Amino acid sequence: MSLTDNLLAKNTVQLDSKIPAGPMADKWNSYKDNMKLVNPNNKRKFKVIVVGTGLAGASAAATLAELGYQVDAFTFHDSARRAHSIAAQGGINGAKNYKGDGDSIHRLFYDTVKGGDFRAREANVHRLAENSIDIIDQMVAQGVPFAREYGGLLDNRSFGGAQVSRTFYARGQTGQQLLLGAYQQFSRQVGLGGIRLFNRTELIDIVVIDGHASGIVVRDLVTGELQSHAAHAVVLATGGYGNAFFLSTNAMACNVTAAWRAHRKGALFANPCYTQIHPTCIPQSDDSQSKLTLMSESLRNDGRVWVPTNPDETRPAHEVPENERDYYLERLYPSFGNLAPRDISSRAAKRLVDKGLGVGPKKNGVYLDFAEAIQRLGREVVEERYGNLFQMYERIAGENPYEQPMRIYPASHYTMGGLWVDYELMTNIPGLYAAGEANFSDHGANRLGASALMQGLSDGYFVLPYTIGNYLAPMLNKAIPGTDHPEFKAAEEAARLRFNGYLAAGGTKSPDFFHRELGKIIWDYCGMERTEQGLEKALSEIPALYEEFKKDLRVTGTGESMNQTLEKAGRVDDFFQLGMLMCHDALDRKESCGGHFRAEYQTDDGEALRDDDNYCHVSAWEWGGDPMKPNLNVEKLEFEEVHLATRSYK
Amino acid sequence: MSNHLKNITLRIWRQAGPNVKGNFENHVIDEITDEASFLEMLDILNDKLVHEGKEAVVFDHDCREGICGTCSLMIDGQAHGPQRGTTACQLHMRQFKSNDTITVEPWRASAFPLIKDLMVDRSAFDRIIESGGFITADTGGAPDANLIPIPKVIADAAMDSAECIGCGACVAACPNGAANLFTGAKIAHLNRLPQGQAERYSRVEAMVETMDEHFGSCTNHGECEAACPKEISIDVIALMHKDYRKAKFSNRKDLARG
Numbered sequence: 025m026s027l028t029d030n031l032l033a034k035n036t037v038q039l040d041s042k043i044p045a046g047p048m049a050d051k052w053n054s055y056k057d058n059m060k061l062v063n064p065n066n067k068r069k070f071k072v073i074v075v076g077t078g079l080a081g082a083s084a085a086a087t088l089a090e091l092g093y094q095v096d097a098f099t100f101h102d103s104a105r106r107a108h109s110i111a112a113q114g115g116i117n118g119a120k121n122y123k124g125d126g127d128s129i130h131r132l133f134y135d136t137v138k139g140g141d142f143r144a145r146e147a148n149v150h151r152l153a154e155n156s157i158d159i160i161d162q163m164v165a166q167g168v169p170f171a172r173e174y175g176g177l178l179d180n181r182s183f184g185g186a187q188v189s190r191t192f193y194a195r196g197q198t199g200q201q202l203l204l205g206a207y208q209q210f211s212r213q214v215g216l217g218g219i220r221l222f223n224r225t226e227l228i229d230i231v232v233i234d235g236h237a238s239g240i241v242v243r244d245l246v247t248g249e250l251q252s253h254a255a256h257a258v259v260l261a262t263g264g265y266g267n268a269f270f271l272s273t274n275a276m277a278c279n280v281t282a283a284w285r286a287h288r289k290g291a292l293f294a295n296p297c298y299t300q301i302h303p304t305c306i307p308q309s310d311d312s313q314s315k316l317t318l319m320s321e322s323l324r325n326d327g328r329v330w331v332p333t334n335p336d337e338t339r340p341a342h343e344v345p346e347n348e349r350d351y352y353l354e355r356l357y358p359s360f361g362n363l364a365p366r367d368i369s370s371r372a373a374k375r376l377v378d379k380g381l382g383v384g385p386k387k388n389g390v391y392l393d394f395a396e397a398i399q400r401l402g403r404e405v406v407e408e409r410y411g412n413l414f415q416m417y418e419r420i421a422g423e424n425p426y427e428q429p430m431r432i433y434p435a436s437h438y439t440m441g442g443l444w445v446d447y448e449l450m451t452n453i454p455g456l457y458a459a460g461e462a463n464f465s466d467h468g469a470n471r472l473g474a475s476a477l478m479q480g481l482s483d484g485y486f487v488l489p490y491t492i493g494n495y496l497a498p499m500l501n502k503a504i505p506g507t508d509h510p511e512f513k514a515a516e517e518a519a520r521l522r523f524n525g526y527l528a529a530g531g532t533k534s535p536d537f538f539h540r541e542l543g544k545i546i547w548d549y550c551g552m553e554r555t556e557q558g559l560e561k562a563l564s565e566i567p568a569l570y571e572e573f574k575k576d577l578r579v580t581g582t583g584e585s586m587n588q589t590l591e592k593a594g595r596v597d598d599f600f601q602l603g604m605l606m607c608h609d610a611l612d613r614k615e616s617c618g619g620h621f622r623a624e625y626q627t628d629d630g631e632a633l634r635d636d637d638n639y640c641h642v643s644a645w646e647w648g649g650d651p652m653k654p655n656l657n658v659e660k661l662e663f664e665e666v667h668l669a670t671r672s673y674k
Numbered sequence: 675m676s677n678h679l680k681n682i683t684l685r686i687w688r689q690a691g692p693n694v695k696g697n698f699e700n701h702v703i704d705e706i707t708d709e710a711s712f713l714e715m716l717d718i719l720n721d722k723l724v725h726e727g728k729e730a731v732v733f734d735h736d737c738r739e740g741i742c743g744t745c746s747l748m749i750d751g752q753a754h755g756p757q758r759g760t761t762a763c764q765l766h767m768r769q770f771k772s773n774d775t776i777t778v779e780p781w782r783a784s785a786f787p788l789i790k791d792l793m794v795d796r797s798a799f800d801r802i803i804e805s806g807g808f809i810t811a812d813t814g815g816a817p818d819a820n821l822i823p824i825p826k827v828i829a830d831a832a833m834d835s836a837e838c839i840g841c842g843a844c845v846a847a848c849p850n851g852a853a854n855l856f857t858g859a860k861i862a863h864l865n866r867l868p869q870g871q872a873e874r875y876s877r878v879e880a881m882v883e884t885m886d887e888h889f890g891s892c893t894n895h896g897e898c899e900a901a902c903p904k905e906i907s908i909d910v911i912a913l914m915h916k917d918y919r920k921a922k923f924s925n926r927k928d929l930a931r932g
Binding site for chain 1: 676690691706707709710711713714717718720721723724725727728729730732734735736737738739740741742743744757759760764765766768789790793795796797799800803804805807808809810811812813814815816817818819820822823824825826829830832833836837839840863864867869870
């Protein structure tokens with residue numbers, strides 16, 4: 025059966041991306057000019073639930089509350105300040121052209137579409153580039169201490185995949201400073217009563233009544249109590265699913281549960297196989313490791329990546345003479361050099377390590393060398409730019425990067441796939457929105473550096489506050505179902521059964537054991553390089569392991585007090601089901617694009633080979649009642665502004 | 675190159691809830707690589723406990739990169755353990771040696787009630803921020819980001835205190851359970867910046883008074899600075915006090931204008 029037959033057979037959901045008509049540069053303004061408004065005095069009659077308090081969630085909740093809506097915000101953390109946006113290091117893009125180096129909205133838009141390997145929706149990306157300017161203004165107004173020049177103006181640097189300097193940064197802690205800015209704005213609204221904050225509270229289910237998102241069921245992690253909350257609209261800003269790989273740079277608690285539960289209630293999950301493997305992480309040091317650490321891509325501005333040409337090299341790095349080093353990124357991609365995009369740099373590193381050219385005790389890394397930068401700029405300048413990153417590296421690896429090169433290797437870092445959303449960031453369930461990394465919309469098959477922070481804040485500050493109003497306006501003074509509705513009771517009961525089930529499983533292995541095993545399968549077969557054979561193997565191994573999980577899981581403790589083992593069991597359960605979908609999607613997409621690299625589809629020199637005739641679309645999967653039987657739906661991607669071209673960084 | 679540590683005894687605080695009595699429980703880790711982080715050691719212990727049918731030790735942790743501020747362990751009586759400027763999650767076993775006995779406790783401060791085992795409730799920090807730890811700038815009305823030049827030294831100084839991760843080590847280390855370093859850090863960040871001037875005095879007044887509702891008083895021990903994983907200088911407390919004193923006059927004068 026050809027692909028097209030496959031699609032026609034399965035397109036089960038009507039997908040309307042709601043892209044406004046008109047020229048690309050006018051679409052967003054035209055949307056705003058024509059959207060429905062809610063009178064300021066009527067906004068307080070609407071309740072909006074925001075799940076997640078990272079950049080997207082905190083900025084959306086704060087802005088909606090400022091506008092006057094009643095906001096209920098949920099986080100499983102102890103405080104809204106902890107979300108993993110905080111760990112982003114390098115920076116945030118903004119098409120300000122403060123450097124006068126030829127940047128513009130169009131160029132940021134173009135770079136993002138190209139960087140995403142032509143698998144993102146143009147209209148969304150254009151809006152993102154437009155909003156990038158307002159984001160920088162807004163964050164400076166919030167008091168974010170971005171790096172400055174001596175004259176007091178903002179400093180910029182360049183970042184992977186771009187030839188202009190458009191990245192704003194706050195040392196190596198840009199994500200922290202932006203999140204704290206949004207958190208402070210959010211906290212102000214908590215203090216004023218505009219936001220009710222529910223901390224240490226995890227989403228367990230979405231409640232859909234008469235086809236509309238009507239609320240959520242949550243679990244109080246401290247007491248184990250299940251509660252229902254009803255609202256006019258629900259926003260999921262719950263991050264990505266990179267922890268499906270077990271070892272990733274995501275925080276330990278990052279999980280797919282919110283998105284997955286929405287998926288099971290009918291929301292389509294788009295492009296789950298688009299996962300980003302970040303090239304500059306600290307290599308795994310031992311088998312008991314539970315987390316990998318990212319070293320900001322900004323390091324590639326001054327660090328040079330190399331491996332020794334001799335696979336049996338045993339000398340310390342500084343003793344290896346220049347002519348026995350392969351600065352492979354500079355050699356393969358001369359115009360971008362060490363700043364080649366993430367997917368390309370990651371694959372290049374993997375190829376060399378697979379050839380036995382890796383460095384370090386496990387030969388599982390490549391060098392990122394600052395010797396030349398220290399000589400050129402002086403240690404002081406390098407320390408000012410990257411001091412905290414060097415310190416972090418030293419803590420973890422036990423080596424001093426001022427004296428010997430860092431060792432780095434790619435690791436799972438970000439997921440471009442996520443809940444399918446239309447131009448308004450609404451899923452196919454009316455009233456259910458997804459923002460930030462939780463949606464699929466802006467990065468196509470590969471995200472460029474310094475774009476995640478930009479997207480989270482664009483969605484939260486400058487998109488949702490408009491589009492939600494457009495949805496709510498016609499609902500004025502109409503009753504919505506309360507938490508006494510049978511659907512809420514049914515969802516609570518299902519949640520109770522689910523958690524009691526984990527506690528009663530009575531097996532012998534911890535949720536972590538299964539997570540580690542699952543992650544290994546997904547990494548081996550659905551990681552940096554995928555093949556039909558490998559994916560099929562994964563699709564037989566994952567369900568088998570899932571059966572074992574159901575039978576042999578052991579969760580100690582009770583459901584009535586803080587129980588992190590029980591929390592983990594629920595999250596791992598959902599990762600199993602998602603893992604199957606990732607593999608199905610990767611198997612179905614018989615082309616290579618961005619982070620999705622199918623070994624069967626590559627050019628003679630090993631680059632990704634797209635198939636625009638058959639795969640220039642979004643694959644949006646519908647829950648089919650069984651994780652092994654998802655239904656495929658497609659949204660065709662049209663490119664009006666940026667012409668489909670082979671992505672080259674040579 | 676990695677080495678292995680042998681026979682580490684962990685003396686861990688176990689307490690089922692805020693209102694029950696707690697006690698130390700001993701667990702032996704037979705062997706562990708010195709490349710492991712301290713929290714990875716706890717992961718290994720927990721996996722073993724679950725395997726044996728026992729309840730895992732509850733502890734707060736998340737990013738494991740020293741930036742989220744979630745982890746909060748008192749290790750051998752020191753907040754975040756023996757390594758200066760390092761969170762517990764970035765502490766690695768190479769800081770310890772074979773046959774060590776390591777005592778692990780939760781933050782102990784009356785403003786941080788215990789939830790379970792090593793986990794405490796630090797919401798009082800959020801209350802301080804909610805009362806004034808922000809710049810009022812509703813979304814949408816911001817002027818161009820380069821409109822107000824900010825001297826590099828000012829921006830850098832603001833950044834130095836903005837680096838606070840809100841972990842609570844300063845409170846845990848303080849004999850009085852005071853939150854002056856945490857509160858002072860946020861005030862020093864915002865009050866130094868031109869954008870923060872409009873609310874400078876109302877901010878410091880509100881934050882200090884909320885802080886006083888929840889936390890003990892500062893008596894200049896300086897333990898907070900020594901414990902801070904971000905090495906925030908105690909100078910921020912002086913700056914807070916200076917602005918608070920000014921606020922008491924300035925706010926009264928402004929409010930009585932007419």
